[in-house]
Amino acid sequence: MTDDGRLTAIEAAVLAYEGRTWSGPGAKERAIREGLGMTPVRYYQLLNALMDDPRALEHAPGTVNRLRRIRAAQRARR
Numbered sequence: 001m002t003d004d005g006r007l008t009a010i011e012a013a014v015l016a017y018e019g020r021t022w023s024g025p026g027a028k029e030r031a032i033r034e035g036l037g038m039t040p041v042r043y044y045q046l047l048n049a050l051m052d053d054p055r056a057l058e059h060a061p062g063t064v065n066r067l068r069r070i071r072a073a074q075r076a077r078r
Helices: 009-019 027-036 040-050 054-059 061-077
Strands: none
Touching: 009 027, 009 040, 009 054, 009 061, 027 040, 054 061
């Protein structure tokens, strides 16, 4: 979080990556490593935390709500 309560650049980038469509298997993971300079594991940890962050919902409501629906559906199947 920045001092003014907005998302950091990396948090905003993670949400932007999640809103994109990827060409094939491995393309997203490769882009995460090369473009964001983090491992896919770290990316998904950060993304999971962002799904519950009100700042992320304000920044990218469509993406966050879609991810929340997917997570809820996965939990309901368990």
